[in-house]
Amino acid sequence: MPSLVPLAQIFAVRSATRTEADVQQNLGAFLTLAPLGLADNQVSKVEVPTGDGTRRRIDVEYGRLIVEVKEDLTVANAVAKAEPQLQGYLKVKRDATGDEYAGIVTDGVEWLLYTLASDELKQVQAFKMKRADADSVERLTNWLDGILLTGPKLRPTPDRIEEQLGANSPRFRLDRARLEALYNDRGNDAETTLKRELWARLLRMALGTNFEDDAALFLDHTLLVIEAEIIAHLVVGIDPSTLESDAVLAGAAFKSAGIIGVVEADFFDWPAKVDGGPAIIADLVRELGQFTWKDVEHDVLKHLYEAIISPETRKGLGEYYTADWLAKAIVDERVTDPLNQRVMDPAFMRKSGVSRDIAELQLVIAS
Structure with a gap:
């Protein structure tokens, strides 16, 4: 230039x-x-x-x-x-x-x-x-x-996801600050309090003494899952900007199409229920709409997760993604008739909380 x-x-x-x-x-x-x-x-x-x-x-x-x-x-x-x-x-x-x-x-x-x-x-x-x-x-x-x-419009390559949406990006810092302010103002709402308690209880059951009930982690997980749910709509060609924020986070468009278990109401939909939250969700829809998600050629949610959640936090939670080459090798060897076989991933079955939500959304993006 x-x-x-x-x-x-x-x-x-x-x-x-x-x-x-x-x-x-x-x-x-x-x-x-x-x-x-x-x-x-x-x-x-x-x-x-x-x-x-x-x-x-x-x-x-x-x-x-x-x-x-x-x-x-x-x-x-x-x-x-x-x-x-x-x-x-x-x-x-x-x-x-x-x-x-x-x-x-x-x-x-x-x-x-x-x-x-x-x-x-x-x-x-x-x-x-x-x-x-x-x-x-x-x-x-x-x-x-x-x-x-x-x-x-940008192709959502791993480098661009980290640069534009990762924890060190200006956009993440702005969105995270707004979400934290919203939680500080509205976090005492009965439904929000209950959802954080359920989130903490589930992770405590899964992780035991490795888990610390930290508001910062709850907010990081909230932002991550909301972005993942918006991406799930964009990947399949649904325009989330035409939907109410609570409909986006509850997966109403998928359910009306007869697709169950893709995007569901969970611990992290609380911003849609409090004053000021829908505006944040609408801005996230606008921001994520800058990417051509239909062109995705990799495990985008893996890179989003790793760009937002620090290595130290992931280590403490025991949350790791299987290397792409290893997952492919296992699938190539064991999944010989994908249209007729039913396959269980033991690691997937252990996932809870945010990891479970991200794993379920990956099935949509991969299909």
Whole structure:
């Protein structure tokens, strides 16, 4: 992307002569020209009035992203002064549109990513432009694309799943923060409390002393299973955006087609039952819709699981996927008449909780 480098050399290099306006204008031009996939009428807008009766202006607005620009974030209190401004802008846009916006505070070198969590501003990730060259420009573009998810449709390769949806991706950090805020606000709901207790009881029975009832793990499992259930719809050509959130998580479309046991109501459908949860599910549908799931050529849920759940957690839970080559060798040797044979996988029979849900969904994606 050589044409973008001159812009980056202005906004991504601190100097005595560079002004905040320089950063703002060149950053706005960069967002418009970068291959981020928004329509022509969605070019970046600079100095956008908030429309709330005040004289406040948003530095840069691009799609569902608000950018608060400062000349130099290394100056004392620069970030502390920028955060309340960004918080106000995100609230105004959410109230006006009903959509959740991501927010960034930047001086072109340091990029701090935020979301609104229970109306409070929460930083979820940071990115730094180390140089203003083609490689750094590409890294920045990929990072921004991971936030916006508006670029061209992507094939869900293992690397892309980890890059766009894994625990270190900006999109995961935003979604996970929103889900945590929802749980903190609504987790005392009787049905949600019961579902977490049942989840913990089942894993305690399966794992014994290896299991610790941890809210963070429950939220990771919740996000993982919801994404897997949405993917199950997309793989077979069902558009989950046309369904109510509780219908998506209960597998209503599959049941109406006479397909039982694919997507079922479980421990992890609680966000569909509480205020604010359906909006999160709708955003996950939009985000996952950026991938061409019909083109999947591998065990996508295995890679999604491993991208979200850390190796340390998987080790503690004793949850491992059989290597693809080994599973294939066993099937090739033992499954000689697949249309007429019934086959039991003892490891599958031991699966519980999130592992069971993922395993059952794999049968759909593989078929």
